[in-house]
Amino acid sequence: xxxxxxxxxxxxxxxxxxxxxxxxxxxxxxxxxxxxxxxxxxxxxxxxxxxxxxxxxxxxxxxxxxxxxxxxxxxxxxxxxxxxxxxxxxxxxxxxxxxxxxxxxxxxxxxxxxxxxxxxxxxxxxxxxxxxxxxxxxxxxxxxxxxxxxxxxxxxxxxxxxxxxxxxxxxxxxxxxxxxxxxx
Numbered sequence: 001x002x003x004x005x006x007x008x009x010x011x012x013x014x015x016x017x018x019x020x021x022x023x024x025x026x027x028x029x030x031x032x033x034x035x036x037x038x039x040x041x042x043x044x045x046x047x048x049x050x051x052x053x054x055x056x057x058x059x060x061x062x063x064x065x066x067x068x069x070x071x072x073x074x075x076x077x078x079x080x081x082x083x084x085x086x087x088x089x090x091x092x093x094x095x096x097x098x099x100x101x102x103x104x105x106x107x108x109x110x111x112x113x114x115x116x117x118x119x120x121x122x123x124x125x126x127x128x129x130x131x132x133x134x135x136x137x138x139x140x141x142x143x144x145x146x147x148x149x150x151x152x153x154x155x156x157x158x159x160x161x162x163x164x165x166x167x168x169x170x171x172x173x174x175x176x177x178x179x180x181x182x183x184x
Contacts, residue, residue, distance in 0.1 A: 012090050024174065026070055044058075049070065116152060123160045
């Protein structure tokens with residue numbers, strides 16, 4: 001089924017099929033809908049899928065598009081399964097939700113000097129999402145450990161965001177290859 005979309009008063013409305021990559025269910029935004037968003041990177045949104053409300057951060061797909069992870073709870077509430085078409089309405093959110101901080105980063109922040117803990121709480125949720133994405137973007141335990149250490153070191157130096165990081169790449173190591181969302 002070809003996805004369609006329309007824009008009504010800063011709201012995107014489209015229909016698209018759910019797909020899976022390994023055990024993850026997701027929806028790729030139609031290219032025309034994705035182009036209407038304010039960023040090629042992550043975008044905080046709220047909306048509905050088949051009338052069921054959700055709030056999330058759209059992820060970039062590495063090709064200047066976006067995708068939405070559809071967790072089991074949301075999928076069941078919306079009455080949809082992979083392969084089904086879903087009707088989706090989204091609006092860009094004014095405020096970002098807090099990211100889920102991985103345990104290794106959370107422990108490093110808790111053990112860090114007060115200066116770093118204060119900086120972490122002062123930066124925007126969007127900036128916290130960037131730190132979390134950068135750390136989560138690798139499966140290699142040594143690289144990940146090093147990224148946590150580098151994050152703490154950079155924050156000690158006053159850095160509010162990771163640098164040299166392609167914000168429009170798909171950074172989920174289970175779903176991407178070379179910074180691009182894999183095909184279902």
